Amino acid sequence: MNVCLDCRHLFEVSKHYTETHGLETPPYEKWNGCPSCGGAYDEAHECSCCPDYIVGEYVETVNGDKICENCYVIKRVGE
Secondary structure, three states: OOOOOOOOOOOOOOOOEEEEEOOOOOOOEEEOOOOOOOEEEEOOOEOOOOOOEEEOOEEEEEOOEEEOOOOOOOOOOOO
């Protein structure tokens, strides 16, 4: 799963874009982007504790579990 860094849309497959900038012949600008807005994207991880996808900060445990910021609380000893 991927998340758009501009509009936060979650998607599986990016869309290929070509921008000609009004030119009749190449070189054209080509990129893969968010299918909703064309923006840049990054991989989104599925939280190991809930069904949500992680699009921000998370904790990764020693065994590789990824836990979203809503599923953990940082505490000090004695709290």
